[in-house]
Amino acid sequence: MTVSIDDALAVDAVAGLWADPPTLPTKWLYDERGSLLFDEITRVPEYYPTRRETAILRAGSADIAAVTDAAMMVEFGSGTSTKTRLLLRAFAERASSAGRPFTYVPLDVSTEILESSSAELALDYPDIGVEPMVADFTSPDLTLPAAAGPRIAVFLGGTIGNFDVAERAAFLRTLADALAPGDYFLLGADLIKDTGRLVAAYNDKAGVTADFNRNMIEVLRTGLDAQGLYVDDFDHIARWNPARHRIEMWLRARRDIDVYFAALDRRWRLPRGADVLTEISTKFDPGDLADELAAAGLDVVKSWTDDAGDFQVTLSRR
Numbered sequence: 016m017t018v019s020i021d022d023a024l025a026v027d028a029v030a031g032l033w034a035d036p037p038t039l040p041t042k043w044l045y046d047e048r049g050s051l052l053f054d055e056i057t058r059v060p061e062y063y064p065t066r067r068e069t070a071i072l073r074a075g076s077a078d079i080a081a082v083t084d085a086a087m088m089v090e091f092g093s094g095t096s097t098k099t100r101l102l103l104r105a106f107a108e109r110a111s112s113a114g115r116p117f118t119y120v121p122l123d124v125s126t127e128i129l130e131s132s133s134a135e136l137a138l139d140y141p142d143i144g145v146e147p148m149v150a151d152f153t154s155p156d157l158t159l160p161a162a163a164g165p166r167i168a169v170f171l172g173g174t175i176g177n178f179d180v181a182e183r184a185a186f187l188r189t190l191a192d193a194l195a196p197g198d199y200f201l202l203g204a205d206l207i208k209d210t211g212r213l214v215a216a217y218n219d220k221a222g223v224t225a226d227f228n229r230n231m232i233e234v235l236r237t238g239l240d241a242q243g244l245y246v247d248d249f250d251h252i253a254r255w256n257p258a259r260h261r262i263e264m265w266l267r268a269r270r271d272i273d274v275y276f277a278a279l280d281r282r283w284r285l286p287r288g289a290d291v292l293t294e295i296s297t298k299f300d301p302g303d304l305a306d307e308l309a310a311a312g313l314d315v316v317k318s319w320t321d322d323a324g325d326f327q328v329t330l331s332r333r
């Protein structure tokens with residue numbers, strides 16, 4: 016049975032909102048507005064990861080295309096595919112000079128953004144086949160389309176940090192199972208650094224990240240037909256969890272919350288000052304990352320770090 020998006024929200028809300036602490040999976044931050052807000056975050060001065068990863072891809076894309084010689088790229092959580100264009104250009108050039116096709120499969124839960132960015136990419140890269148997939152990359156049944164040559168799975172933006180340790184191991188194992196021997200995996204991961212910079216990156220002065228986080232309340236309100244639930248009743252909190260080396264984003268109730276979810280026929284009460292966990296963003300030690308990839312059966316081929324040592328892109332092979 017296929018679960019519709021709203022059914023999936025109901026299932027996640029029932030499992031998460033009454034838990035201790037209350038929580039909701041990060042993917043619910045990404046409705047159309049959330050995706051556009053995330054795109055805006057990538058341009059705020061405090062949010063260094065996108066600029067660092069872009070610099071790495073600008074310098075390394077031709078190398079990545081040459082080493083992998085891939086016929087297909089599948090990108091998890093592709094969003095607007097902005098940085099991906101650097102890779103697409105390199106793969107397109109390589110494929111056209113060898114006279115063979117190249118296919119790009121952007122995969123995301125955010126349907127509208129996936130459709131609009133795929134349409135733009137198809138126009139901008141007429142030599143590439145663009146085949147978007149609306150899917151949840153945490154699905155245990157993850158399967159990748161077949162290709163006439165090696166495939167490269169790509170996971171950028173530090174999105175891997177949104178998993179906790181167990182979820183990450185499960186994701187990497189599922190991915191490695193979905194890849195064939197000789198396929199590649201390109202992973203962008205944010206590295207551990209000064210706490211002040213990390214917190215600032217998730218709490219920009221212009222308040223874009225706050226709007227992004229609080230948008231999850233709107234997703235709940237509209238998706239579950241909620242009465243008594245208002246975005247303005249929540250504050251955005253970003254804090255560093257040193258034990259788990261991760262940034263955590265929370266929504267803190269500004270007053271006692273008493274909501275009726277008509278779609279669930281359930282009441283949700285949250286006392287003033289209580290927090291809802293909406294996102295974790297783990298920061299990595301490069302050595303640990305290589306060990307985690309190896310444990311899943313992915314051998315590191317090469318890795319790149321930006322000049323400031325902020326971010327790492329790792330190419331591994333199944």
Ligand SMILES: C[S@@+](CC[C@H](N)C(=O)[O-])C[C@H]1O[C@@H](n2cnc3c(N)ncnc32)[C@H](O)[C@@H]1O
Pocket residue numbers: 041042045050053057065091092093094095096098122123124125150151152153171172173174
């Ligand atoms: C942090 S953004 C990164 C976007 C882009 N890759 C980048 O590097 O700027 C995470 C992306 O993953 C998507 N996403 C989040 N959870 C997902 C899930 N469970 N399955 C598929 N896509 C998901 C979001 O819609 C969003 O586009």
